[in-house]
Amino acid sequence: MPKPKHSPHDSCPICNGLYKSLTTKLPPHLAKSGQFQFLTNCSLLTTVIYLTLSVFGLAPLWLYNLSSNLEFNVIVSYWSMALIFPQMVGEAEVDRNLFMDLQVHAFPYLYLIIDSQPSLGLFNSSMLTCLYVLIYWFYFEWECGKHLNDGVSGYPYPFLKGKNLVSRFWCMFIFAFIGCLNWFVLNLRRLM
Template structure:
C-alpha cells in the first residue's frame, strides 16, 4: 500500500514536471521542432509510462531498466553541464525554474533508484538503451534538420551549434554511453540493498 502511494505521489510530481516542461515557451529557434526535441522530455515521458504501469501492478522490467538508464544520463549530463558548463545547456534568454529543473532533471532518477527493480543483463540493457538513443537521434535529426534551413531554427542544445550530423551523432553516442553506465549503478545498488 505504501509503495502504491509512493508511486502515485511520484506520478503526480513527475507528471506535473513534464506538463510544466511541455508548457514552457520555447525560444524562436526551437519553436518549430517542439518540446520532444529534448532528450530530457523523451526520457521523462518514458519514465512516466513505466510509473503508470507500475502503479497499477504491471512492472515491465525492461521498461524500468530503460527508464533508469535514460534518467541516469539526464541527471548526470544535465547537472554536470548546468553546474560546470552552463552555456552548454541553455542560452541566456531561457528563464530557469529550479523546482521544475529538479522535477525533470533529478526527481525521475531519484524515484527510479528508490523504487528498486532487478536489472537486465548487461547486453539487453545496453542494446535497449542504445536503440532508444539512436531512434531519438533519428527523430531529432529529421525534426530539427528540416527546420534549420529557415535561418531561424536550430538545434536544442548550444553545444550542438555548428556541428555536422556525424558530430551530433557522436554527442548522442556519448549520451548513450553515459546512460549505459547506469547498469553498473543498478547492480551495485541491488548488491548493497
C-alpha cells in the first residue's frame, strides 16, 4: 500500500491551517472575492511570514507585535462570536471542523504568546494594527464591492450583511481596537 504524500506544511499546524483555509472551496456568494476577504486568512498569512522569518533570525520585532495583535483579535473575536452568536461567523451551509478552527483561530496566537518577544510601545503597536486593519477594510470593500451587483456575492461575514459602509467601518474599528488590547496582554505577560 503506498504511503500518503506529505507536504512541508503538514508538520506545522499553523501552516497546515493556512493551506487548508486557502484551499477550501468557498460558497457561491463568497467565491468571487477569494480567500483574502477574510481577516483570519490575512492575519494567518502575516503570522506565517513572521514564523518563516524567525526561523532564519530575520523577523523584525514590529512583525511579531503586528502578528500577535492580529491573532489576538482573531482568537477573541472569533471564539466570542462562535460560542455565543455562531450565526455571526458561519452560515448554515458551511461545514465546521473543530481542528481546522483551532489551527486558524487559536494555535497561531497561542504560539505567539508563548514565543514571548518584547512589545513595542503602545502607540507604535496600535498604529501598526490600525493601519493593517484599515488596509484590510479598503481591500475587502473594493474586492467584495465590485461583485455585489451580480445578485450572488456578498460580504465575508454574516454580521456584515445589510450593513452600510459606515457600519462596516465601525465593525473594522472594533476589530482593530480588540487587536490593540493585546499590547496590555503582552506587557502583563512580562510581569509574570
